[in-house]
Amino acid sequence: MSMDRSFQSLVRAKDKQGDLMRQFGLLLMLQYYAEFGTGRIVNRRTKDPLTREQIGRIADTKLSKLDKLLRDMKHNGLIERREDGYYISRRFIKK
Numbered sequence: 001m002s003m004d005r006s007f008q009s010l011v012r013a014k015d016k017q018g019d020l021m022r023q024f025g026l027l028l029m030l031q032y033y034a035e036f037g038t039g040r041i042v043n044r045r046t047k048d049p050l051t052r053e054q055i056g057r058i059a060d061t062k063l064s065k066l067d068k069l070l071r072d073m074k075h076n077g078l079i080e081r082r083e084d085g086y087y088i089s090r091r092f093i094k095k
Helices: 004-012 020-033 052-059 063-075
Strands: 079-082 085-088
Touching: 004 020, 020 052, 020 063, 020 085, 052 063, 063 079
Parallel strands: none
Antiparallel strands: 079 085
């Protein structure tokens, strides 16, 4: 379930970075891979964290474009990178 108010406040924010519609689209695709309870983006079968290469295949984009997209998403608070993988922000998704 996405959090409408959080999305709307990001759209109105003055310090947002990058193409938000593209970022929202990737976030929507990654929701399927979000681990219940943590929001960590994982392989649904093995529960291993997805690598940027795997995310690139999901997004059907080159790694150079994906790196910019992920950087913008981190700046905008949509995702965060931790030692054990990427996480979807709790502000934007709730399972």
